[in-house]
Amino acid sequence: MAKTVLIVDDSMSLRALVKLSLSRAGYAVIEASDGKDGLAQLDKAAKVHLIVSDVNMPNMDGITFVTHVKQLARHKFIPVIMLTTEDESAKIAQAKAAGARAWLTKPFNPPQLLEAVGKLVLA
């Protein structure tokens, strides 16, 4: 059965690109347009194996979203990859403290994304 990945990003085109990369590798993909929508999608989904989240988003940013996810008993063990244009070390430290497992800078290379996803899904 295909592993399910939740993509949280306010850019529709970026979500489509991540979805294209992951679905070609056999992953099922759920999309959310910001952190708030991400929590709603998690609530609705039967099982999510990994989250790929942007940092800068309207309504709820990625680091706040991860913080919320890690407080939910049902979802706190889901690994999270931050996928963002941000490259500030302070933000990276915040994401790590919030519970994210990896940081990938945009533009991403599909093989690199797949390698990171594969590592964390199997972990």
Next chain:
Amino acid sequence: MTNQPRWLVATLPAVSIACAGLPLFHRIGILEMMAVFGVAVASIWAGVRSARAAAPSAAVRARQAIDADAPLLARHIDKLPPLLRGILPVWRDHVESIRSQTDTAVGDLVVNFSSITEQFEAAGFKGTADSSANAQDTTISLLTLCERELQPVIAAMSRITDSKGALAASVHELSVITGELQTMASEVAGIAAQTNLLAINAAIEAARVGEAGRGFAVIAKEIRSLSQSSAKTANYITGRMAQIMTIMKSTSEAATQAAASDKIAIKLSGTVVDDVLSHVRVLSVEAQTMLGQGNVIRSNIEALIVSLQFQDRVSQVIGVVDKDMARLRDTINGDEALPSADQWLADLQSHYTMKEQRRSHGTSAGGRAAASSAAPAAALFF
């Protein structure tokens, strides 16, 4: 009031760059808009890169502009706030329209592209990073299987035909020996006939001798009886041998015919097997060609996925400019004291997320060496 020209002049270049092409988008389609937008962004990046070494920072440019345009600004300064109140919302709407339309258009483009790649993969053009690809393995396995399994079958069939040939030869040899036995039986019949004749003569001679030949007459009679019995048995053997000869002949003919038919069938099977192997070899070559083309397509898809992410980066830049225009509007409408150009720019800079933005602002420590920041970087694991 004295600060107003400084922050206005500092902000306007950034806003004007973002909005320079806006009127175009009312008259053209999404794809053309994307193309124009892409060219514009690329031109801006290229211009920024080439001019970076010599060009002063945004803050320095702002100050230079203030100094140069101070007399002009002094004449129009009272008209600027109402003007900006009127046009800023329109500019923001246009900027948001660009951001949203390009995002939707690139998203649609990716969805359509995704469908095309799925069709390519369904047609067999599925590349893989692994050289021992499944598709290639399958074809090569099929070829190996055909060569390994079919060739021995043909060899086994040939051996069976050879065995049948040997059987036919043995039957023929048996037929020859049976013929010899039939001849011998005929000779035995001849000997019996001569013995019978001899017994008759012996009986005649015994009768001529009279009483003294009576015993010999009994012996002659027994010999005659035996010769008749031998003749009868020899005739019986000859008859059965003739039957055996007939059966042997038909068996030999059938075996010879079967061996000939088998040879034809095996030759035909060999030709079919060679044809199948030849087709499988062609399929193998085609599969490898398709795998190679699939890898090219796969590589192009990956490059395209990286390239199309320009939209996300452009969107980030536009988002910051849009927020800054909103701040400009709120500042004009507000009652608080206006910030200095340096304060405004410092606040603007705090919203940057990418090296390109910091470089454009002119304060990036990376300078020209950071030009490769838009290339994919390795993942950082915690």
